[in-house]
Amino acid sequence: xxxxxxxxxxxxxxxxxxxxxxxxxxxxxxxxxxxxxxxxxxxxxxxxxxxxxxxxxxxxxxxxxxxxxxxxxxxxxxxxxxxxxxxxxxxxxxxxxxxxxxxxxxxxxxxxxxxxxxxxxxxxxxxxxxxxxxxxxxxxxxxxxxxxxxxxxxxxxxxxxxxxxxxxxxxxxxxxxxxxxxxxxxxxxxxxxxxxxxxxxxxxxxxxxxxxxxxxxxxxxxxxxxxxxxxxxxxxxxxxxxxxxxxxxxxxxxxxxxxxxxxxxxxxxxxxxxxxxxxxxxxxxxxxxxxxxxxxxxxxxxxxxxxxxxxxxxxxxxxxx
Amino acid sequence: xxxxxxxxxxxxxxxxxxxxxxxxxxxxxxxxxxxxxxxxxxxxxxxxxxxxxxxxxxxxxxxxxxxxxxxxxxxxxxxxxxxxxxxxxxxxxxxxxxxxxxxxxxxxxxxxxxxxxxxxxxxxxxxxxxxxxxxxxxxxxxxxxxxxxxxxxxxxxxxxxxxxxxxxxxxxxxxxxxxxxxxxxxxxxxxxxxxxxxxxxxxxxxxxxxxxxxxxxxxxxxxxxxxxxxxxxxxxxxxxxxxxxxxxxxx
Numbered sequence: 001x002x003x004x005x006x007x008x009x010x011x012x013x014x015x016x017x018x019x020x021x022x023x024x025x026x027x028x029x030x031x032x033x034x035x036x037x038x039x040x041x042x043x044x045x046x047x048x049x050x051x052x053x054x055x056x057x058x059x060x061x062x063x064x065x066x067x068x069x070x071x072x073x074x075x076x077x078x079x080x081x082x083x084x085x086x087x088x089x090x091x092x093x094x095x096x097x098x099x100x101x102x103x104x105x106x107x108x109x110x111x112x113x114x115x116x117x118x119x120x121x122x123x124x125x126x127x128x129x130x131x132x133x134x135x136x137x138x139x140x141x142x143x144x145x146x147x148x149x150x151x152x153x154x155x156x157x158x159x160x161x162x163x164x165x166x167x168x169x170x171x172x173x174x175x176x177x178x179x180x181x182x183x184x185x186x187x188x189x190x191x192x193x194x195x196x197x198x199x200x201x202x203x204x205x206x207x208x209x210x211x212x213x214x215x216x217x218x219x220x221x222x223x224x225x226x227x228x229x230x231x232x233x234x235x236x237x238x239x240x241x242x243x244x245x246x247x248x249x250x251x252x253x254x255x256x257x258x259x260x261x262x263x264x265x266x267x268x269x270x271x272x273x274x275x276x277x278x279x280x281x282x283x284x285x286x287x288x289x290x291x292x293x294x295x296x297x298x299x300x301x302x303x304x305x306x307x308x309x310x311x312x313x314x315x316x317x318x319x320x321x
Numbered sequence: 322x323x324x325x326x327x328x329x330x331x332x333x334x335x336x337x338x339x340x341x342x343x344x345x346x347x348x349x350x351x352x353x354x355x356x357x358x359x360x361x362x363x364x365x366x367x368x369x370x371x372x373x374x375x376x377x378x379x380x381x382x383x384x385x386x387x388x389x390x391x392x393x394x395x396x397x398x399x400x401x402x403x404x405x406x407x408x409x410x411x412x413x414x415x416x417x418x419x420x421x422x423x424x425x426x427x428x429x430x431x432x433x434x435x436x437x438x439x440x441x442x443x444x445x446x447x448x449x450x451x452x453x454x455x456x457x458x459x460x461x462x463x464x465x466x467x468x469x470x471x472x473x474x475x476x477x478x479x480x481x482x483x484x485x486x487x488x489x490x491x492x493x494x495x496x497x498x499x500x501x502x503x504x505x506x507x508x509x510x511x512x513x514x515x516x517x518x519x520x521x522x523x524x525x526x527x528x529x530x531x532x533x534x535x536x537x538x539x540x541x542x543x544x545x546x547x548x549x550x551x552x553x554x555x556x557x558x559x560x561x562x563x564x565x566x567x568x569x570x571x572x
Binding site for chain 1: 347416451460488491549
């Protein structure tokens with residue numbers, strides 16, 4: 001007993017930064033438990049990925065099966081529950097991405113496990129920190145039953161590095177087993193900009209942008225000048241300006257870039273929950289009483305429709321210099 | 322068909338949350354309580370199905386103290402048919418919630434269980450997925466579109482996942498959890514409120530259900546995170562670029 005399984009999510013044949021943050025959390029937990037951290041790669045044709053994961057200094061189990069080609073909660077739960085038994089695992093860790101959030105609770109219920117979700121800190125082998133009430137309270141929770149199932153917040157852990165001796169790679173002969181769900185299609189949001197959860201600069205727009213077109217006219221050029229990802233407040237998503245995939249906040253994505261620029265965002269509690277750990281926060285808003293200014297490092301009280309194009313030009317000048 | 326919708330009583334999302342003096346919970350004086358916003362979206366979706374598929378019954382279920390009657394009445398006023406309140410003074414963790422709901426579902430035998438994707442108090446985002454597993458049903462979380470099959474034996478759900486929209490098809494019964502863009506919930510009408518008073522609201526206790534709700538996870542302590550303090554205002558775009566470049570060194 002005592003091993004920690006880390007579910008290593010992959011996209012387009014790569015491990016996103018969010019996965020590497022989960023791996024770092026798994027390594028930390030394994031150290032505290034006194035067991036081994038084992039990376040698990042599920043999918044179809046995942047040999048190369050399994051080998052790459054082993055370079056991060058962990059032993060890897062590849063579960064290769066046609067039924068696992070697309071992530072489906074029940075099929076992945078079947079494979080992982082079996083693996084937990086085989087490996088005598090004490091804990092299963094994954095990053096709280098859309099997949100991790102969908103999968104781990106189902107697995108926890110299958111295992112009758114204690115679960116802590118969206119964890120931001122590991123105190124000891126069974127004790128974790130997590131946020132409640134839109135990030136207004138930090139709870140320290142003790143998961144008393146084993147196995148433990150833990151989803152971790154990507155921004156709270158540094159991405160694992162390729163260090164230590166390369167781990168072993170084995171292929172587990174586990175099928176996805178029965179699935180009741182049929183994958184129909186995935187409509188990918190195409191963008192040349194960085195992924196929101198990986199970008200070092202994020203520019204987000206709120207209701208102040210007034211409509212979806214203005215995101216294209218005003219925000220996109222600024223994003224491109226800065227090499228930034230584009231985000232949005234819940235108010236902007238609610239109003240139908242942009243897809244929910246861009247939502248930063250309690251019920252959207254949590255980001256912690258080096259620079260976060262909030263444009264036309266008032267700063268509702270639920271938005272702050274998704275970005276207040278950014279290193280530097282800039283707010284541009286015409287309402288000088290907007291709550292966003294209370295947490296912004298630099299505030300500019302201005303009409304965004306004038307200030308944003310100006311800012312785009314200034315950034316271009318600076319980069320050109 | 323029958324749709325079961327879960328309803329949780331939570332503080333209004335705009336509430337400024339403070340930890341109580343005992344450090345075990347939050348201050349609840351003067352807190353305005355509402356239906357968890359994602360549960361409201363789930364109720365709305367059930368009502369829209371009811372409007373399309375005649376003979377559909379929408380049953381609400383909540384777990385908590387007597388005070389949750391208020392949120393169930395609101396849901397009934399929106400148009401749900403009847404409600405069940407499972408009484409407990411304990412604050413149940415997601416797995417215990419799922420076990421209670423499993424018992425309720427065993428009795429009610431719904432075709433669809435609609436839930437909010439997460440409650441905005443504990444922000445766990447777990448109960449729906451756990452319930453689907455306990456029942457052995459398929460799950461469709463983070464739904465932004467629900468299309469019922471013509472024979473009402475299957476459902477196609479579009480889900481808000483990282484990087485785009487995923488569509489999955491599954492047979493009923495199934496558990497579906499609602500995301501933000503699924504719909505815009507209606508307000509209860511005055512006649513709706515009048516009618517709601519006469520609708521059935523059945524109370525049972527967790528003990529009656531014979532479910533093991535013993536916690537596996539214990540809250541050791543609650544703390545207020547360090548407050549981020551604001552910096553300063555800059556006068557112009559030029560000054561902003563200059564400080565970001567020379568002072569913060571982030572561009």
